[in-house]
Amino acid sequence: MKKIAKRILCTFSAALFLFALTSNTALAYSEVPDYFDFGETVFKMDAGTYKDVWVRAFTDYTYYVGDHTSKGTYMECTYKKGSEYVRLHIGPDETTKNVFFHFYSTDEDGTTYDHHDCIEVYVQNPDPAAAALKAQQEAQINALKTFSGNTADFNAYNYYTNYKDLQEAFGADPVKLLEHYNTFGINEKRVANKLIK
Numbered sequence: 001m002k003k004i005a006k007r008i009l010c011t012f013s014a015a016l017f018l019f020a021l022t023s024n025t026a027l028a029y030s031e032v033p034d035y036f037d038f039g040e041t042v043f044k045m046d047a048g049t050y051k052d053v054w055v056r057a058f059t060d061y062t063y064y065v066g067d068h069t070s071k072g073t074y075m076e077c078t079y080k081k082g083s084e085y086v087r088l089h090i091g092p093d094e095t096t097k098n099v100f101f102h103f104y105s106t107d108e109d110g111t112t113y114d115h116h117d118c119i120e121v122y123v124q125n126p127d128p129a130a131a132a133l134k135a136q137q138e139a140q141i142n143a144l145k146t147f148s149g150n151t152a153d154f155n156a157y158n159y160y161t162n163y164k165d166l167q168e169a170f171g172a173d174p175v176k177l178l179e180h181y182n183t184f185g186i187n188e189k190r191v192a193n194k195l196i197k
Contacts, residue, residue: 035059035105035115042119047126048072048092052085053119059105062112066100069093070134075101093130094123140172147174152193154181159192 039054047070059081065073072091078084088101098120105115144157156174159181160167170176181192 036061036103036117038117038119040119041117042122044122044124045088045090046124047090047094048130050087050089052087054083055086055103056083057081057103057105059115060108061103062106062110063101063103066102066118067096068099069095073099079106088119088121090121090123091130092127093134095126095131097123099123137172144172144174144177147178149174149178154178154192155194158195159185159190162191162196 035058037056037058043051045051055077057080060079061081062079063075063077065075068091070091070093072089073094073096074089076087076089090099101119101121103117103119105113107113141157141160144160145155147156150156156177159177160170160172166177166180170180181190184190185192
């Protein structure tokens with residue numbers, strides 16, 4: 001009789017242990033487990049790559065990327081509650097060593113709450129050529145501030161910054177920006193003497 005009771009107790013304990021293992025949904029540590037659950041929260045990625053990470057959100061959510069230097073560093077996601085794989089991108093010219101993707105819970109009307117969690121990415125192997133090109137482009141853009149053709153009505157940096165179509169058409173060429181402003185920009189009532197964004 002004692003053997004039967006012992007076997008039943010062992011079987012029940014084993015079943016309870018297995019149930020506890022399978023019912024635990026947390027795959028990685030979360031600061032706010034009632035709002036988010038992650039497959040991974042800290043990992044390494046090479047610059048210029050992407051990684052799919054499983055996320056469960058118990059509410060709709062929004063995100064923002066913390067300190068980063070590349071426009072190619074961003075996340076693809078649905079912003080909706082439920083389980084999904086989000087895709088994290090690290091730009092090839094990313095020079096920040098630790099990039100944080102911050103998650104915040106939201107209501108259906110878009111109200112953001114302070115239920116915050118994050119994924120941290122250790123960026124590895126930035127592309128030196130891409131980083132050098134980006135540094136060169138930033139230097140050209142900053143040089144627009146001191147362009148000799150700047151006046152009270154026209155500032156090449158402001159004109160460039162205000163209009164994405166001009167950035168794509170002329171890049172940071174101050175002479176072409178000034179030509180465009182004098183030929184078309186004034187008549188189109190484009191703003192060149194202050195930042196509008």
